[in-house]
Amino acid sequence: MVEQVPLNHALIVTTLMFFIGVYGFLTRKNLITMLISVEIMLNAVNLNFVFFDNYLFPGKLEGHFFSLFIIAIAAAEAAVAIAIFINLYRNIRSIDVEQVDKMKY
Amino acid sequence: MNILISHIVVPTLTALALMFASTQKQVRTIAAGGMTIQLIQSLVLLYFFLQERAGGNETAVLFTQSFSWYPSLGISFDIGVDGIAVAMILLTSVVIFTGIFASWEVDKMYKEFFISLIILATGVYGFFVSLDLFVLFLFFELAVIPMYLLIGIWGSGPKEYAAMKLTLMLMGGSALLVVGILGVYFTSDVEGVRTFNILVLGQHHIPIEMQRIFFPMLFIGFGVIGALFPFHTWSPDGHSSAPTAVSMLHAGVLMKLGGYGCLKVAIFLLPEAAQEMSWIFLVLTGISVIYGALATVVQTDLKYINAYSSVSHCGLVLFAILMLNKTAYTGAVLQMISHGLMTALFFALIGMLYSRTKTRIITEMGGLMKVLPFLSVCYVIGGLASLGLPGLSGFVAEMTIFVGAFEHEDLFHRVATIIAISSIVVTAVYILRVIAILLMGPVRDESYHNFPKAKWFEKIATVSLIVGILVIGLTPLWLSDMIRESLGMIVDKLVLK
Amino acid sequence: MEYQYTLWIVALPLLAFLINGLGSGRLPGKVSGWIATIAIGGSTFLSYQTAFQYFSSPSREKVIAFKTTWLRFNETLHIDMGILLDPISVMMLVVITTISLMVFIYSQGYMKNENGYDRYFAFLSLFSFSMLGLVVATNLFQMYMFWELVGISSYLLIGFYYDKPSAVAASKKAFIVTRFADLGFLIGILMVSYYTGTFDFDILTNPDGLNFSTTASFLGLSSITWALLLIFMGGAGKSAMFPLHVWLPDAMEGPTPVSALIHAATMVVAGVFLVARLFPLYYAFAPTALEVVAFIGAFTTLFAAIIACTQFDIKRVLAFSTMSQIGYMMLALGVSGYGGEEGLGYTASLFHLFTHAFFKALLFLGAGAIIHAVHTNDIREMGSLRKHQPVTHILFLIACLAIAGIPPFSGFFSKDEILAATFATHPIYFGIAVIVAGLTAFYMFRLYFIVFWGKEKKYEHAPHEAPTVMLIPMIVLAIGSALAGFIPFGHYISSDGQSLTLHINWLVAITSVVIALAGIGVAWTFYKTGSDASQKVIKALGSVYTSAFNKFYIDEIYILITKGVIFRLIAKPIAWFDRNVIDAFMNLLAAITNWVSSQIKEFQSGQVQKYAFIFISGVLIIVLSLIYATQ
C-alpha cells in the first residue's frame, strides 16, 4: 500500500475526517453526538499517526504506540464523559447542548 | 541605626502598634506620639545634614546605606538623602504630624484610619530616601494605594467614584513609570549586572533615541501625580471627597512625589531627551498653571478651590523643572515645600470649618471672621502665602522659579514664563474672592455664634503649618542653599549634552 | 557703621505689629495704641536724627547702612535685605515717619470707639514698617517685597470694616488692581536683572557701569525700554495713574486716618518714588519710557482734576485730588532731564511729593474730623461747619490754600517748580498743568465753601469740634503745610546729587497764582454765594458733566472686562471645559472600557459549541497569520 497510495492522499483523508469531526462537534445538538464527533476527530488523528509511522518511519513504531494510547485514553474520556452526561440528564432531564448554557457572560 | 532607616521604621512600628490599640484615646496617643517622634527625628536629620555640609562634606548624597536585595537583578535597598530629599522629608513630617491632629476627631473606624494614614506616610518616606528605582517605585505605589481606602471609607460626597478615579489615574501614571524605569534599566550602558541604582545609572549614558521614548513616559508617569494637565482631573474629585487629613497629605505631600520624581528620575536620568522635549511639556505645564488658576476663580466648593489652585501651583513646580536650570529647580523644590505646607493648612482649615458649618460651599457661608477669628486668620495667612506675599513661603518659591525661568532668553520660554507669572494675579483674584465671601461680610447665620472656638489640637495643627510657612518665608536662605547644593548632580548632566 | 541705628527705624514698627498682632484680643485697647504710637515715635525721632546726620554731611553719596543676603537665586542674583540711605530715601523716611506719627496720634481719638482697636494699630504698624522698608530698599527686589507688603497692609486697612460689603469689595479691588500692576513690575525687575545680573540700586542707578543694547527687540522698543515701562506699570498701579487708578476712590472705604496716611501721603507716592529711584536708568536708556511717564502723568492729572470737580463724597474729592497731584509729580519726572537745571523736574516732583504729603494728610485728617462730627461723607449734607468746628475750619483752609498754590503756602513753591519744569520743556504739558492748577483751586474751594459755609444742615447730633488728640496732629501738619515750602529743597535733593538752587520763575508763578485765584473765585461765586450758577453750568455741560460725575465710566469698563470677559467668558468656560471635556474624557475611557466589555460579552455565550468554534477559529487564524507573516 505504501507503494501505491501516496502519503498525501492518505493525509487528505484523515484531514477531511478530522474536520468532519470538527463540523459535527460544532453543530450537533446532542451531547452524545458531540462525543461521537470527538471520537471521529481522534480517529483521524490516530490514522495520521499510523500513516506517518507506516510511510515514513517504519520500524520504530512510535506512531503505532501513540495511537494505541490515544485509543485507551479516548475510552477513559468517553467513560467519564458519559458519566457526566448521565449526571446532567438526571439534573435537567436533557442532554441538549444548547440547554447547557445556564452560566454565561 | 541609620537615621533614614528609622524614618521608615518609626511609622511602620507606629502602624503595628496601632493594630494592638483598642480605644480611641490609645489610638490617638500612639499616632500622635509616633508622628511626633518622626517630626523630631526629621529635624535631627536636618540638623545632621546641615552639620555635615557645614563640615565640608561634599558628597552628593549623605547617610547612604545599601542592602543587597535582589542581587541578580541589581536591586538593592539603597538609601541616602541629598538636600532636596531632606527638605521633602521634613515637609512630610510636618504635614503628617499636623494631619494626625487635624483628624483628631475621626471616630469611624479610627484605628484603620490612622493605620492607613501612616502606611501612606511610610510610602512617602520610603520614596524620598530610596536611591534605587525599584524601591522607589515600590514605595511610590505603597503610598498611592491606601488612598483608595482612605477616601472610599472616610470620604464624603461621591467618594467611591472619586477614590476609584484617583487610584486608577495615579496607577495609570505608575504604569507608565514601570515602562520608563525598565526602559532606563535595560538601555543604559551599565556593564555587568544591570542596576536600578539611580546614582549609578546617572553616571551612564542612555542612547538618545531610547531617551526619547522613555522620557515622556517617566515624565507623564510622575506628572500624573503632580497634576500635569490634562491628567489632573483626579485632583478636584479626589481632594473634595477625601477626609481632611488625607487631602492634606495628598495635596501636601503625595503630589510632590510627582515633581520630585520628574526632577530626580526623569530629568536626571534622561537629560538629553529632557532638553529636546521639554518644550512640549512646558506648554502643558504652562497651561496647567494658568488654566488651574482660572478654573479656580469660579469654583464655589472650598475643596475644589483648593484642588484647582493646587493644579496651578503644582503646575508651576513642573514648569520650573522643565526650565532645566539650577535656579528654577531650586524654585521648584521650594514651591513643592511651600505648596505642601500651605495646601495642608488650607485643607486642615477647610476640614475644621466644615465640621462647624456642615457645608463647603462658600456662597452658603459668610462672616466667619467674626465668629471664628483664629481659624479665619489662619485661612487668611494661608491665602496670603498662596498668592505669594513676601515673608511667607509662597513668595520665595515663586520668585525663585520666575528668576530661573527668566534665564532663558528665547521667545518661547519668555512667553511661557510671562504667562506663568501672570497666574499670580489670578491667584490673588481667587484667594481674595474666597476671603471676601467666606470670612468677611456680615455673619451669615445666627447659629454661627454658637460655633465652638478653635480646639487645642486644631491650634497645634494650624500653628505648626503656619510656623513652617513663616520660617521658610522669612529665612529662606538656608533652605534654598541646601537645595541648590544638591542640584549640581542633575545640572551637570544637562551641561554635558 | 555710623548709620547702624537706622535699622531700628524699620524695626520698631515691626515690633509694634508683632506685639499687637500676637497679643490681639489680649491687650487692652489703649495699650496697643500707645505701643504703636511710641514705636512710630521712636522711628520718627531716629529718622530726624538720620536726616540731620545725612544732610549735614557734605557728601550726598549713597550709604549702605545695613545689608544681608536674604535669598540667593544664582551666582549673581540674590536678594539682599538692607538699608540704603540717599537723599530721597532719607527725605521719604522723614515724610513717612512724620505723617505716620501724626496719623497714629490722630487715630487714638478717631478710632476710640471702634472695635478692633488693636487690630487697627497692628495693621497700621505693619504698614509703616513696610513703607519704611520700601523706601530704604537697597535693591529692586527688596523694594518689590515691601511693595507687596505695603499693598497687603493697604488691603487689610481698606477692609478694616470687614463686615461692610462695600469695604470688602473695595479692599479686594485695590489689591487686585495693584497686583496686576505689580505683575508688570515683577516682569520688569526680572528683565532688568536678566540684562544686568543684579538687583542692586548701587549698580542700577549708576548707568555708567551698565551696558544695554538699545536696539529694538519687540514692537520697536528695546528690551530695556520694555522693562522700564513694565516697572513703571507697577508704579502707576500703586500711584493710581490712569488707567490703573480705579481702586483709589473706592479705597476711601477704609478709616479716614488710613486714607490720610496711605492713600494720600505715603503709599500712593511710592510710584513716584520708584521712578525717581530708577531715574538715571530711565533717563539714560529709555527716554521713550520717560515720555510715557510724562504722558500718563499729564493725562491723569487732568482727568482726575475734572472728576474731582463733580464728586460729592468728601473723601472721594480728596482721592481724585490726590490722583491729580500725583499725576503732577509724574509729569514733572517725565519731563525732567538729568543733572543741573535740566533736572529741575526731578527735584520739583519730589518737592511736591514732600509738600503734598503734609497738606493732603491734613486735608484728610480734617475731613476725618468733619466726618467724625457729622457722620456722613456727603458734602451736600454739610454746611456752615465753621461755626461748629472753628479750629478744623482754619486748618482746612490752610490746607486748601496750600494745595491751591497760593503763596506763601508750601504748595505754591513746589507747584511752581513743576510748572517751571514743564514750561521749559513742553508747552502742551505746561498748558495742562496750568489748567489743572486752576481746577485744583476750584474743586478744593468748592469743597471748602460747601462744607464750611453754605446753608446750615440738619444734623442728627450737633457737630462738635474734634478732641485735642485729633487736633494736635492737624495743627502740626498745618504748620508743615504752611512752612514746608521754605525749605531749600533743591539743596538736598536733585537728580544728580549736586545741590540745585530753586528760583521762582515769576512769569510762571504769576500765571499759576492768577489761575488759582480764578478757580477760587469761580468756586466762590458758585458755592459761597448760594447762587444757582453751578446748576446752570452743569446743565450746559450736559453729558460731559454726567460722564465726569460717573468717573468717565472707567469702573464700568473694568467690570465689563473682569466680570464679563474674564469671569464669564474665560474662567467659567475653562471650569466647564475641565469638568465636561477633560474630566469627561477620562470618564469616557472608563465608559468605553465598560462598553466594550458589554459588547463582547456575547463571546461568553455559555454555548460550549460556540466556544469550540472560537477555539478552532483562533487556531486557524493564528496559523494563517503566521503563514502570512512568514511569506
Added chain:
Amino acid sequence: MTVQELLLMRHEWALIAGVLILLVLELNFSEEQKSKSIISAVVIFTIITLLGFLPAESGSTFGGMYVTDPVRLLMKNILNLGVLIIFLQAGSWLQTKNNYNRVTEFYLLMLSSVIGANFMISAGHFLMFYLGLELLTIPITAAASYDQYKSKSAEAGIKLILSSAFSSAILLFGLSMLYGSTGEMYFSEVRFSNDLIQVLGFVFFFSGLGFKISIVPFHLWTADVYEGSPTNVTSYLSVVSKGAAIFVLVLLLINLFEPLRLVWQQVIYGTAIFTMTIGNLFAIRQQNLKRFLAFSSIAQAGFILLGVIGGSALGMATVIYFVLVYVFSNLAAFGVVIAIEQYAGKVNMADYNGLYKTNPRLSLVMMLALFSLAGIPPLAGFFGKFFLFTAVAASGFYILLFIAVLNAVISLYYYLLVVKAMFISKSESPVPYFQSDYPTRIALSACVIGIIVIGFYSPVFEYIKQLCLISF
C-alpha cells in the same frame, strides 16, 4: 534499571503510594469514620510535600521518557504546596451531607490529577506529555461535577470534558503533524526546522496547552467551569492545573521549540495581549466572585505569558516565581470565597458588602490576596508582576510591556471593586460573623504569610533564578 533511577521519580512514587494508602484506608473506614480520611489525606499529602523538598539529583530514566532536574522539582514542589492548601481548604466542603461518603474519592481524583501534572512536567516524550495532560484533566472533569445535585456543577463538568476532549483532539492533530515532519517523539531527539507544517503543528499543539492555561481564544470554558465547579475544584483548576500547564509551556518553549522561537514569540505576543485584555474586560463586569476570579485568572495568565515570551532564564525564573506567588494569592482569595460559600452559601459581590464589619480577618485576607493579584506593594504579587515586566522588557518588547501595564491598571479596578464591597459598601444583611474551621485558617494563614514574605525575602527569587540559570 537501578534504584537510583527509580528514586529520580520520587514525587510520582510518593503520590502513587499516597493513592494506594488512601485506597486501603478507605476500605477500612466505616461509614462514620469517613471524615477521618480528610485528616489522613492531609497528613499523607503533607508528607508527600515534605518529601518533595528533600535534595534530589537530576537525570532521566525510562530511556528518556522521564526527565527531572532541579527546576522541575521546584515546579512540582510549588504545585504540591498549592495542592496541600487546597486539601486543607476542602475539609469543610467535604463534610457536608452530600459528600460525606465520597471524601476519599475526591482526594483520589485530586492526587491522580497531580500525578498527571508531575508526569507532564517531567515528560521527556510527547506521549508522556500527552498522558500527563490527560491524567491532569480527566479526574478533574469528574471532580468538577462533584456536586451531583447542582445542575451548575454538571454543566461545568460537561463543558470541561467536551472542551478538553476537543482541545486534546486538536493538540493531537498538531502532534501528529510534528511527528510526521520530524519522525521523533523524544524531546531529546526532536529537531525542528521551522517548516510551515511545524508551524501548523506547533499552533495546534500550543492551543491544547493554551486551553489549560486559559489563553485567549482558548479560554472560553474557564469562567463557566470555574463558576459551576465546587469551589475547591475551581481553585485547583485555577492554580494547580493552570500552573502545571504554564510550567510545561515554559519548559517546552525554551528547550524543545527553541528553533521555532520566532514563531512562538509572535504567537505569544498576540495571545498575551488578547488574554490580558479580554480577561480584564470580562472581569470588570462580573458579579459572581468565582466567575470574577476566573476572568482575573485569565488576565493573570496573560501576564505570565510576558515572562514566557523572552524565552530566557530570567523569563523562566520570573514565570516560576510568579506562579509561586499566584498560588498563594489566588488560593487565599479562593479560601475566603470557599469559607463564605460554605458558611453562608453566597458567592456574589453584593453579598460581600459590609463584610469587614462582621468578618474583619477574612476581609483583610481577601484584600491582601486581591492586592497581591493586582500587584500592589509590598505584597509578593508586586514583585512577581514587576519581575515579569522586567523579563519582557529584557527582550525589548516595550509595546507589549506598555499594554501589559495598562492592563494591570484595569485589573486594579476590578480588584478594588471587591475591596470596595467589603470595606466601603454598606449592607442591610452582611454575612454574619462566623469562625472558619482550623484547616481553613491554617491554609489562609499560610497563604497570607506567603503573600507577605515571598516578596520581601529575596532568596526565594534568587534561588529560582539560580536554578533556571543552571538548567538553561
Added chain:
Amino acid sequence: MGTSAIIFYTIAAIMIVFSLLAVTARKILRAAVYLLFALGGTAAIYFMMNYFFLAAVQLIVYAGGIVVLIIFSILLTSHIEEKMQKPDTWKIILTSILGFGGTALCLFVITNHLFVAHPATGAEATMATIGEKLLGYGEGGYVLPFEVISILLLAAMIGAIVVAKRNKPKGNG
C-alpha cells in the same frame, strides 16, 4: 492503480461517508452505528498496513467498548425514535465555512510539505515486538506510559463512578 490502492480508496470513501453521516444523521442511534462503520473502516486500514494488534484494539476498544458505551447512554437518555432537531442554518453555514477553510489550510500546508522518510531497521509490528516494546524500560520502551495510563484508567473509573453513582436518591435535586 493496484488492488490495495483500490481497497484503500474504497475504505477511505466509506470512512468519510460514514463519518459525514455520523455527524449529520438525525436519529441518534443511527449516528452511533455510522460511527461504528467509520471506526471499522479505520481498523480495516490498520489491517492493510499490517498493524494487526492495533486493528484488534481498535475493534475491541473502540467498536466494542466505546460505541457500546455510547449506545447504552443513548438508551438511557434519549428516545430512540425521536429525530433530533436540525441545527440552525447559520450554524451550519458558518461551521461549514470554517470546516472547509480549516481543511483547505491544513491540506495546503500538508501537501506543500515534503515528508522525509527515516526508515529504521525494521521491527515489524508483531505481537512479540509490541509486547517487548510495551514492557521495555529503555529507549523505545513504553512501560512508563503503560503504567501511567493504568493510573489514568483507575482515576477515570473512580471519577465515572463518583459522578454517576447516586448514594442518596433525593427527589429531583
